[in-house]
Amino acid sequence: MTSAAAPSSPIDDFFAVVPAGGSGTRLWPLSRGGEPKFLHDLVGSGMSLLQATEHRLRPLAGPDGVILVTGEQHVAACRAQLPGLSESAVLAEPSPRESMAAIGLAAAVLEKRHGDVVIGSFAADHVIHGTRAFDLAVREAVAAARAGYVTTVGIAASRPSVAFGYVRSGEPLGVEGAPHTLHVRGFTEKPDAATARLYLASGEYRWNAGMFVSRTSVLLGHLAEQRPELHDSLRLVADAWDTSRRAAVLADVWPGLEKIAIDHAVAEPVAAAGGVAVVPGTFGWDDVGDYNSLAVLLPSDDDSGAKVLGNPADVLRIDSAGSVVVPASGRLVTVLGLDDVVVVDTPDALLVTTRARAQQVKNVVEAVRALGREDLL
Amino acid sequence: MTSAAAPSSPIDDFFAVVPAGGSGTRLWPLSRGGEPKFLHDLVGSGMSLLQATEHRLRPLAGPDGVILVTGEQHVAACRAQLPGLSESAVLAEPSPRESMAAIGLAAAVLEKRHGDVVIGSFAADHVIHGTRAFDLAVREAVAAARAGYVTTVGIAASRPSVAFGYVRSGEPLGVEGAPHTLHVRGFTEKPDAATARLYLASGEYRWNAGMFVSRTSVLLGHLAEQRPELHDSLRLVADAWDTSRRAAVLADVWPGLEKIAIDHAVAEPVAAAGGVAVVPGTFGWDDVGDYNSLAVLLPSDDDSGAKVLGNPADVLRIDSAGSVVVPASGRLVTVLGLDDVVVVDTPDALLVTTRARAQQVKNVVEAVRALGREDLL
Numbered sequence: 065m066t067s068a069a070a071p072s073s074p075i076d077d078f079f080a081v082v083p084a085g086g087s088g089t090r091l092w093p094l095s096r097g098g099e100p101k102f103l104h105d106l107v108g109s110g111m112s113l114l115q116a117t118e119h120r121l122r123p124l125a126g127p128d129g130v131i132l133v134t135g136e137q138h139v140a141a142c143r144a145q146l147p148g149l150s151e152s153a154v155l156a157e158p159s160p161r162e163s164m165a166a167i168g169l170a171a172a173v174l175e176k177r178h179g180d181v182v183i184g185s186f187a188a189d190h191v192i193h194g195t196r197a198f199d200l201a202v203r204e205a206v207a208a209a210r211a212g213y214v215t216t217v218g219i220a221a222s223r224p225s226v227a228f229g230y231v232r233s234g235e236p237l238g239v240e241g242a243p244h245t246l247h248v249r250g251f252t253e254k255p256d257a258a259t260a261r262l263y264l265a266s267g268e269y270r271w272n273a274g275m276f277v278s279r280t281s282v283l284l285g286h287l288a289e290q291r292p293e294l295h296d297s298l299r300l301v302a303d304a305w306d307t308s309r310r311a312a313v314l315a316d317v318w319p320g321l322e323k324i325a326i327d328h329a330v331a332e333p334v335a336a337a338g339g340v341a342v343v344p345g346t347f348g349w350d351d352v353g354d355y356n357s358l359a360v361l362l363p364s365d366d367d368s369g370a371k372v373l374g375n376p377a378d379v380l381r382i383d384s385a386g387s388v389v390v391p392a393s394g395r396l397v398t399v400l401g402l403d404d405v406v407v408v409d410t411p412d413a414l415l416v417t418t419r420a421r422a423q424q425v426k427n428v429v430e431a432v433r434a435l436g437r438e439d440l441l
Numbered sequence: 442m443t444s445a446a447a448p449s450s451p452i453d454d455f456f457a458v459v460p461a462g463g464s465g466t467r468l469w470p471l472s473r474g475g476e477p478k479f480l481h482d483l484v485g486s487g488m489s490l491l492q493a494t495e496h497r498l499r500p501l502a503g504p505d506g507v508i509l510v511t512g513e514q515h516v517a518a519c520r521a522q523l524p525g526l527s528e529s530a531v532l533a534e535p536s537p538r539e540s541m542a543a544i545g546l547a548a549a550v551l552e553k554r555h556g557d558v559v560i561g562s563f564a565a566d567h568v569i570h571g572t573r574a575f576d577l578a579v580r581e582a583v584a585a586a587r588a589g590y591v592t593t594v595g596i597a598a599s600r601p602s603v604a605f606g607y608v609r610s611g612e613p614l615g616v617e618g619a620p621h622t623l624h625v626r627g628f629t630e631k632p633d634a635a636t637a638r639l640y641l642a643s644g645e646y647r648w649n650a651g652m653f654v655s656r657t658s659v660l661l662g663h664l665a666e667q668r669p670e671l672h673d674s675l676r677l678v679a680d681a682w683d684t685s686r687r688a689a690v691l692a693d694v695w696p697g698l699e700k701i702a703i704d705h706a707v708a709e710p711v712a713a714a715g716g717v718a719v720v721p722g723t724f725g726w727d728d729v730g731d732y733n734s735l736a737v738l739l740p741s742d743d744d745s746g747a748k749v750l751g752n753p754a755d756v757l758r759i760d761s762a763g764s765v766v767v768p769a770s771g772r773l774v775t776v777l778g779l780d781d782v783v784v785v786d787t788p789d790a791l792l793v794t795t796r797a798r799a800q801q802v803k804n805v806v807e808a809v810r811a812l813g814r815e816d817l818l
Binding site: 093377380382383395396397398399400401402405407409411412413414415416417418420421424425427428431432435437440 | 470754757759760772773774775776777778779782784786788789790791792793794795797798801802804805808809812814817
């Protein structure tokens with residue numbers, strides 16, 4: 065079996081699909097429509113989230129095995145950050161159509177190019193700590209995928225988060241090369257706090273990190289059953305992709321594609337029918353959805369638990385424990401006597417809020433839009 | 442008596458001295474060493490505090506009766522704001538020597554020029570509401586001053602403030618033209634909160650607004666008794682002021698002048714000897730010492746009590762009652778979910794604090810200095 069190759073070798077016939085979309089509204093004003101979350105270095109690692117994602121996947125998928133799916137308007141910025149990507153490794157979407165269209169397009173294009181291969185989808189804007197644990201989980205997921213399962217990686221929940229969906233596991237799968245993999249009993253939406261505590265106590269629930277590993281034939285077969293129109297349209301686009309007809313077919317077909325997440329289109333109904341598996345992931349993971357989760361990920365600047373994303377010399381704090389400051393304008397940011405405050409300082413817009421309100425930053429974005437200040441979004 | 446002239450006429454033989462000094466540390470980063478508080482329009486009146494002060498005093502002192510005492514480095518900015526001031530109406534100090542030197546210099550120069558006249562000193566960076574009440578108080582203070590008293594105007598305390606000094610009044614003075622004026626029993630430093638409440642309850646204490654009205658001969662006579670060296674030095678400077686020897690004498694004498702406030706040098710010891718009177722002032726007054734007092738003075742922007750000093754279109758607030766925002770960089774300032782927060786946004790420095798911490802902004806200034814960022818002070 066190819067999955068028995070040495071862990072340091074790329075996995076045979078495996079492609080990593082990276083959907084790079086979403087504006088990261090709750091990380092405004094750092095994240096903007098024109099410069100979304102995945103283009104930023106949100107944890108001070110020296111790489112953007114997109115670069116870190118590609119860096120993590122290249123050893124698994126090989127030098128030509130990482131495929132980026134992103135909006136046309138982001139192609140130039142993505143190529144600037146990832147100059148090693150080949151021409152054919154970037155699939156540009158004319159407009160956003162959510163994750164099923166993005167991943168389905170990649171599956172259909174790759175199957176057209178390479179036959180029935182295994183793909184794994186990994187968001188461009190998540191943070192992962194623990195490369196070896198990640199590698200092992202993906203390799204095990206590929207083994208389960210080769211056996212015909214749509215396989216996800218379920219993250220060990222370290223707290224009763226209400227910001228994530230959960231995947232509920234069942235009996236062991238019993239597939240060679242996937243000794244830890246379990247059947248999936250179902251997926252859940254983001255729970256309330258009490259339910260999240262029950263999930264954590266049960267030991268059956270893990271965070272759904274949106275990683276799906278599957279043979280292209282399996283994924284597209286499920287899509288053909290669940291969403292036949294979307295499947296047929298994506299096949300049409302894929303057939304034309306590497307030809308002179310691409311632009312014409314895209315113009316014709318793309319605007320009419322159904323907008324739906326892969327979770328709803330395939331993962332949930334197929335799980336109900338027993339066709340989804342989960343590999344327990346033991347690596348650190350976060351989707352960095354808001355400034356509070358950003359705060360958890362950043363190293364503490366001092367004993368007060370204060371966090372800085374940027375140059376600490378640009379921040380002066382007095383009596384401000386647990387504060388999160390993003391000095392992104394070059395100005396000196398001074399904070400006096402406010403705990404758990406969030407200050408995000410960019411050249412044209414400033415946000416001052418609290419970690420407890422981090423999820424509501426999207427309301428600020430809506431208000432900025434209502435002010436007619438789309439130039440800031 | 443000249444004080445019986447119509448209230449709309451300038452007062453005969455009266456000069457208004459305006460010491461324009463102090464950097465307004467607690468209003469950083471709006472107020473800076475190079476652009477101190479008095480040069481700013483802090484209440485959205487359309488005039489800087491300096492311009493409003495001159496505007497208020499000119500009807501009382503006449504077109505040539507307002508005399509500005511300020512640091513050499515501020516002369517150009519002051520003249521730009523007050524182009525009507527004559528050459529001789531600005532007295533430039535080579536270095537700051539506190540209020541006794543500034544007012545004593547003006548008294549000595551004016552006595553040299555005009556003989557024994559009445560002067561009143563009025564800080565350049567205070568806010569006053571109620572012009573007619575102010576006029577009447579000053580006219581009454583001039584009447585008491587002509588009778589030989591150093592006369593202050595005591596402001597009716599509207600709250601038990603711990604930010605101001607107080608003047609304690611005694612028996613009626615009994616001087617013609619000054620029917621409301623009282624003897625002063627003494628001055629106090631800024632009290633603690635409990636003492637301030639006792640002061641307010643007693644009815645005997647008023648805020649010391651630093652306004653002192655006196656005949657030049659009386660003021661300089663007291664100074665000669667209390668601080669003979671300072672008196673003699675100021676006379677030397679004044680004798681040379683309108684001559685070619687000014688620069689030489691200033692260079693020789695000024696650096697050695699004692700740094701002392703007029704309160705300590707004259708007002709307190711002379712009050713103890715019965716030589717000080719107080720006119721009860723009923724106009725609104727504040728020294729705008731910090732962002733909390735600024736908040737009290739600004740009109741509310743909406744029902745939440747939020748205040749903006751600047752263009753309200755540059756501020757977006759959600760769930761932020763009582764907040765004070767100074768958008769002075771042209772950027773959009775957004776605040777989410779913080780009550781009573783203070784956000785001061787300038788092109789090179791940002792301050793985020795609370796109204797309760799307003800007095801401690803000076804600690805931020807000290808920390809900025811310790812960082813070696815004198816360029817921001």
